Amino acid sequence: MTSRPSPASKPLIVARDLSRIYHAGKTRVVGLDHVDLEVGAGEMVVLKGVSGSGKSTLLALLAGLDRPTSGMLHVAGLDLLKASSTALTHFRRRKVGMVFQSFNLLPTLTVLENVCLPGLLAGDSESEVRRRARAWIERMGLGSRMHHLPGELSGGEMQRTAIARALINDPPILLADEPTGNLDSDNGGIVVRLLADLNRSHGRTVVMATHGDLADAFATRIVRLRDGRMV
């Protein structure tokens, strides 16, 4: 598969010679090995590979959750290698929305509060954040679950809540790490279609890591990884 964006799209993500190496005691573990990748605005890229292939490592770097060991990485105009921790925090607030395999909803917060959280952390006014949150929750079909705690939701509902949370600050890029990994196939299908719809109807750039096939049909590009390298 190609790692180039479609000619019409403007690259929103540019990675060159990107590596991430971990040290566990005296052992050196290569998480990502000299990866080149460009993703244009409006693309839906699916990262595929077996467990340990480097998908999550790459997503963590794209999300500004981790820093590369070497190479070059620009996402939404920000040089993630050189960015200060304050710039990275701002980047995570405004430029990317993250969806995790294990949902990562805060257990003490209701659906509404979980969705509001990134907006409030970003310093937006509470009334405005609540308005946006309610709208996204309704769109996710969770209007009746607004004031429920995560422990009272099904897996599919939790993941839809997580997607609404990722979208609350209206980020141009949506990153999803195995979003269907903890879901049955029905709920997995719903989540993938939701992400595809966000990509197609709303022009949001989506990068999704998965080892399933559910998203293949919706992908503008499929990138395969093995042992930290692109294949």
Added chain:
Amino acid sequence: MKRAFFPKLFFWLHVRHVRRHPGRAVAVVLGVAIGAAVFTSVRLAMRASLDSFSRSMDAVTGAADRVVIRPGDFVPEEWVARLLARDEVASAAPFLSAYVQDEDQRSSPFLLIGIDPFLDASFRTWSRAGDSRAGWDLVTRPFTLLMTEKLARLLDRSVGDEIRLRHPRGTAAFRIAGILDKEGTGALEGGLAAVADIATFQEFTGLSGWVDRIDLKLRHPGSSRDIEALRRLLPRDLVLERPGSGKAAGQGLLRAYAANLSVLSFVSLFVGMFLIYSLVALNAASRRRETAVLLSLGATSRSVFLLFVTEGLFYGLLGWFLALPLGLPLVRWMVEGVGRTVSVLFVRVAPEDLVLSPWELAVSLVGTLVVSALAAVQPAAEAMKVSPKEAMALSAGRERHGDAGRGPVVPALALIASVWGLSRLPPAGGTAYGGYAATFALFVGFSLLSPYVLRRLGRSSAPALKRVFGPAAYLAGRSVARSGTRVAVSVGSLLTAVALFVALTIMVHSFRNTVNAWVHQTVSGDLFASPRLNEMNRHRNIFSSDQVALLKALASRADLVPFRRFYLQYRNLPYQFEVTDFAAWFPHSGYLWVEGDPASARRSLLEGTGCVVSEVFANKIGLSVGERFRDRIAGVELDLPIVGVIRDYRSQGGVVFFSLPRFREMRLAAGLLTQDEEWSGVRFFVREDRADRAGVLNRIKRTLVEKFGDRVSFIEGNELRDRILRIFDETFAITFVLLFIALVVAALGIATTLAVSVLERSVELNTLSALGGSAAQIRSMIGWEAALLVAAGEVLGLLCGLALSVLLVYGINRQSFGWTFIYEVNGATFLWALPLIFGAALAASFPVVRLALRQSPAALLREL
């Protein structure tokens, strides 16, 4: 993030979390509440005593600019008129006071004040409630008095009633002319006082022509020339000084006691700090995943740090609020106990009902919050280091359990080494700041050693435990070896409490044994006699000539040792100058010498060529053997070489001993002797050859009662010594209650830590179960862990406590009170106490063992 959102975020993430796990939080809040309650109640009790003392002293001092006194003696009343005639003086008023008692003894002795109602008006606020003619009544009607409402109630008397009062000079009937207003003089001695006209007072006490002091108001208080002029006018034995020097000296004595008690009570709060640390650290560890998610959603590291510090503050605040109702009964008990101790040991106080001083409440709140925030800083700093990438991990975030490592051994040893230097720092304002800093360094130093000790203990004990007690004990050893900082901190809390127990037990034991030796050696004698209420009246009364003659006649039955004591001040230190007949006393008793050659010092005392001073006097004033003691006492100029320093445990300052015959000669030479012998007390020693010792004492007592009635009081030597030791034991009752509370909080700390450790390792423990470990084996493993932790805490606590005991005996006590003791370790107490503490701390962890397998292994392992 907007600032306004922070409280909401804290509520969402932390308060709701606490509501989900209330058990752990309740234990911590309770521990903090106990610590805060103890700290607050001790501070409030000390404040009540200090306020009572200050109010009394202010009421006595009044609005005087200067006072004229005669150290060790009364001031001739004629000086009132002479001073009033001076241009420099705006007004002058005489003042007299003495403790008296009602004949029916319905009340304890109370203070009777003698004033000139007209001259005194510009000095003190005193008036009859609702009546401005009170002063006129006192002057025109002899033997009338005004008393406080509280006293009238105690005596069951009202206005117009008669009351008979006792004084060493006799008994007289007074009519109650009115009730004093509560303000001013009415606030004296916690409201237990009466006021009479000075002429009445002098007639009653036999002090016609004499006053305690003359209060002065100057026309130009700031004029040093006027003050100098007055000084030149006064004879050498009259001293012009600022008012309130007694207040400053009394406060000085109280301050050292208050500081010691505050530090001791702070230990409970300090131990509570470990509890907060434990819980915040647990939450920070078990909620790593949530922290990572929060960071991945755009929270800053700083806000994560603040969230966890606020959590510590939250527990502190809850604990403090709970401390108020919890501490209320404690405060009442403390006010009474501390007030009694202060009255017996230092200055007479009558703390009234509990006053919730806003300042003390603020100190307690700020103290609790600072301690709570400090306790949360380290776990909060760990939490802010969490990588947002951990949000992508599949299993729930758990604290990485690794080897505890060497731990900060070098800083720990450096802190312990700094103790010697810190303890040598001079005290400031009578408070041993250096000593307290050394104590803190010792606690922190030993606490920092705990990770290393746990690692060594776990590693070295594991193989032996395996051989003797099987695999469960072996696993416990391995677990302790890699238990990490949080567990080490809990061991730190236990070692702090144990160290305090060990140190205070040794100190109190050494102190008591030394006091016991002092009491039997120096406070010797079979019978003590003195004019009635003389101890309360600071030995201002002397036996009359006919009383002295009779006492001398009794000397045929037992050896008689007369003495006279003066209560004075030396460079702001209260001290007693005691002259005694060493020729009569040395055959029966002696001193416990600290410095000087006892044989030559004794010779010098017998000849009246030198004096000995107490260790307190020497340390507080900075004089020692070879230097000179100079003072003017009862009109006599003294310039004496100090020939020895001796142990003395009178708590009201230092003591200087000198020869009575030599002092009498000096008084005689100065033309000051008022009668042939001026004795303020005597002691009798029944001669060794008298087989019927009890019979001899009874005959002396019978004679004293027959001849002097209630004008002379006496007490048998054994009773006096028992009373001193009983007071000693009562004094330390408060100390041991505080200590017990610190131990309870520490045991709570160990139980909380173990609970946390078990909850965190529930998956690991259930894996063991799934692999075939029996419930008994797993519980045994937890039990062994508890035993090893408690053992480590006790061993370190014992070592730290031994070091602290030396610091207390030779450093802090010397700096705070001026005395030291003969160091003695009471091994027998530790033989039962340390196993008891071990058992108690272990028992506190038993409920935790039951937690271990509360959930089914399958459910937990699914979470992996």
